[in-house]
Amino acid sequence: MGRNLGLEFEVKEKEDAPVHFIDGRVGDVYLDGKKIGVIGEIHPKILRNWKIKMPVSLLEIELEGIFEKFK
Numbered sequence: 208m209g210r211n212l213g214l215e216f217e218v219k220e221k222e223d224a225p226v227h228f229i230d231g232r233v234g235d236v237y238l239d240g241k242k243i244g245v246i247g248e249i250h251p252k253i254l255r256n257w258k259i260k261m262p263v264s265l266l267e268i269e270l271e272g273i274f275e276k277f278k
Contacts, residue, residue: 243272
């Protein structure tokens with residue numbers, strides 16, 4: 208996605224992962240040194256609660272951080 212828009216994203220491992228993510232499988236997403244989101248794999252306990260049998264990843268991005276690049 209980033210290449211198509213001419214943007215370069217960076218992901219840095221998150222030390223203190225929120226409980227809904229698996230430790231070591233979550234990171235903050237940066238654009239030009241500014242944190243704009245988070246990406247990670249959902250914890251198996253959450254998946255079991257929802258009766259989901261396959262691993263699930265989550266990506267949350269602040270679109271304003273991207274839109275600012277095109278103003």
